Amino acid sequence: MGSTAQLIFEGKTVELPVVTGTEGEKALDISKLRQETGLITYDPGFANTGSCKSKITFMDGEKGILRYRGIPIEQLAEHSTFVETAYLLINGELPTRKQLNRFSMLLNDHSLVHEDMRQFFENFPRRAHPMGILSSMVNALQAFYPELPERPEEEEINVTFARIISKVRTMAAMSYKISRGHTVIYPRHDLTYAANFLNMMFHTPVRPYRIDDDLVDALNLFWILHADHEQNCSTAAVRLVGSARVNLYAAISAGICALWGPLHGGANQAVIEMLTAIQKSGGDIAPFIARARDKNDPFRLMGFGHRVYKTYDPRARIMKKTCDKVLAKLKLHDPLLDIAKRLEEVALKDSYFIEHNLYPNVDFYSGVLLRVLGIPLNMFTVMFAIGRLPGWISQWKESVDDPDWKLHRPRQVYIGPEKRDYVPIEKRR
Secondary structure, three states: OOOOEEEOOOOOEEEEEEEEEOOEEEEEEOHHHHHHOOOOOOHHHHOOOOOOOOOOOOEOOOOOOOOOOOEHHHHHHHHHHHHEEEEEEOOOOOEEEEHHHHHHHHHHHHOOOOHHHHHHHOOOOOOOHHHHHHHHHHHHHHOOOOOOOOHOOOHHHHHHHHHHHHHHHHHHHHHHHOOOOOOOOOOOOOOOOOHHHHHHHHOOOOOOOOOHHHHHHHHHHHHHOOOOOOHHHHHHHHHHHHOOOOHHHHHHHHHHHHHOOOOOHHHHHHHHHHHHHHHHOOOOOOOHHHHHHHHHHHHHEEEEOOOOOOOHHHHHHHHHHHHHHHHHHHHOOOOOHHHHHHHHHOOOOOOHHHHHHOOOOHHHHHHHHHHOOOOOOHHHHHHHHHHHHHHHHHHHHHHHHHHOOOOOOOEEEEOOOOOOOOOHHHHHH
């Protein structure tokens, strides 16, 4: 028999089973707590609540560890590609060469977007945010690409996964081109996933885009680092909406909407805006450090701290090295990167930041990398969404296959008025 914890309430002792993960993480199973005691737990933000058992991603915030399906993020960043990492997350194992070729072919075969969808794009207001457009277009995919009952279920599911990963990339580049009034560039069969995206974004009839392998590698790395991150806000949204047994497109659309927020996927854009503000003020970081330390000032240094990591985000180390490598290769100097490095140097030695576990996270350097790649600021969160797709898909797939699946329905502690009678309008004061 496994270990248990005891809860004593109103003289009654209740045994709560202890669930232990493969890395030694422990959790109290409270699934029968209300049934046995009438109690529920109160946990704003669900910071102490485990909503599922998962085999996908392991994080240790105290030690700065991140692994996809058991493989350290450092190894994937050094050796893998985004497509291979996507296959790993969705299927649970690294692909053989044959499996990877098959998956790549599926991505290529489903990269085109139905021409009728262009009318959707072209009718959005020019000032519409790309994330709002993307969430709407992903939801619309279900209408354009309904289920194919003549195919075996497993094949249809794999096609759906490949379709959404491939078409979201195409739709993102298409929305950028249309927003600028430029000719839409179609995907090429001879280019890899990341190279195709860069070509669709920046190729024009008058200036062909030259594929740079180092930039392709940098984009692959950006997407790998963002591919999954356990039960974060957008992933929880995908699982919650998916628990109603909606189609995958609707669940992914919900994830995109959650990622849109400035405290989640929009943080990399907020970092660039902060660094730009420091640059415009003369480049002196001292006033901004002082404001961040002032508990009465709502200002915060974007890109520092994390809900889970209580040490240096392992993805931030990798992203920083990549920024340095790409800038050196292109012989570029980005003053925002200089400001970022000065901020990091001060913060890592400052007692306030150390005591509050405010270390750089992945957003701190990812925005600089996207700038170097030529990605416009309002597309930053879209880039995050493309990278997070494999994670959302794998989490949705795992929840669908979960034998303990339940429709998500959190409880609440009601603090409104007690029972009272309806007052006719003529008697109200």
